[in-house]
Amino acid sequence: MEKIAHYLAAATRDNTRRSYAAAIRHFEVEWGGFLPATADSMARYLADHAETLSVSTLKQRLAALAQWHQQQGFPDPTKAPVVRQVLKGIRALHPAQQKQALPLQIRQLEQLVAWLDAGIEQAAQQKDHATRLRYRRDKALLLLGFWRGFRGDELLRLQIENIELVAGEGMNCFLAQSKSDRQLQGRVFRVPQLSRLCPVSAYGEWLADSGLREGAVFRGISRWGVIGEDGLHINSLIPLLRRLFAAAGLAEAARLSGHSFRRGFANWASASGWDLKALMAYVGWKDIQSAMRYIDAADPFARQRIENSLPSPLTLPPQAD
CATH class of the missing domain: 1.10.443.10 (Intergrase catalytic core)
Structure with a gap:
């Protein structure tokens, strides 16, 4: 069994394993949830953290909880329609612009x-x-x-x-x-x-x-x-x-x-x-x-394209005295 556990651990990246363990701990210890979870508890967990956690973080937490249920042989509550609808509603009510690192020039x-x-x-x-x-x-x-x-x-x-x-x-x-x-x-x-x-x-x-x-x-x-x-x-x-x-x-x-x-x-x-x-x-x-996602447009505001297409300034005829 030790060999099996060794190879199972090797199948997952260290970063993923650490973040998934932290997500399970957050659900059980910090929020007080119970595993295996129900779809209703998943929906309440999302709603309780909708204003404090980003959508990407919530999706990562769901992925960790889904993996736990699958590995333990339980039905996956994260796939329930109510969970998906709550997540969709959070995206609609709490939109967030994705932050990206600046490119090194x-x-x-x-x-x-x-x-x-x-x-x-x-x-x-x-x-x-x-x-x-x-x-x-x-x-x-x-x-x-x-x-x-x-x-x-x-x-x-x-x-x-x-x-x-x-x-x-x-x-x-x-x-x-x-x-x-x-x-x-x-x-x-x-x-x-x-x-x-x-x-x-x-x-x-x-x-x-x-x-x-x-x-x-x-x-x-x-x-x-x-x-x-x-x-x-x-x-x-x-x-x-x-x-x-x-x-x-x-x-x-x-x-x-x-x-x-x-x-x-x-x-x-x-x-x-x-x-x-x-x-x-x-x-x-x-x-x-x-x-x-990694490539910025050469002219992100389309400034040059628009400038090059602007008509020439109007030349008005001289006004008579």
Whole structure:
């Protein structure tokens, strides 16, 4: 039975498992619900949290509760018409604009890398090993995140032994699990070697300076320059990035996050002439709707299109005296 439980746990992503456990705890402990639940209790749970939780959060809670009932062999109350109607009513009465991370612009990436390079040089001169290591790590994380359009959790799951360097071309990064890999077949992400802002060079410099040979690529570093055994935790990524963005002087640093890599790359590629099919294949999107959520229109207010179509100003004939 222990082996079965081990493989059942491996079939679900860690993030999903943690969020589903939190949802069950919220329903039972914080709200006082009973499992197995009824459709009426599900509807009351939604109604009680309609004004405090977003629709996306409520849907995630329903998904967790649905999974619990299915795994325990009980009928799924979340599929009942009353539950679906209550959720629809919440969407109608409490509409919320979806918040998205700002895309990281290519000029901002250049600014970040220039700031980090200056910091690396200064730390080397001052023999500040800990700061130099952190800046090397951050530079590799930024460039890999941007040029591959990685999600934050994908970046932090990279393992040194699963990365293969191809001389003069780039490197292959194998990820055994990612959000878009529903069948858990694993996927190889190819990272190009570039003449500027090169993720491959930054990765090589980080490994050379850190001395790492296996395990997680990106790890915590103590104030004394001691590198942790385990990879960075996903909850530490956004605070780390926002501190870095703010220190480098980026505008609206608080609105940038791990998703800014993917949105930034998608917008850069679209503006640079990549067709949608090529972009989807490179990033790993399976459907157009997923891709389009990350790509901003080049002229979001249609200002240029309208300006170009405006008629010429009227020329009135001179008025007689």
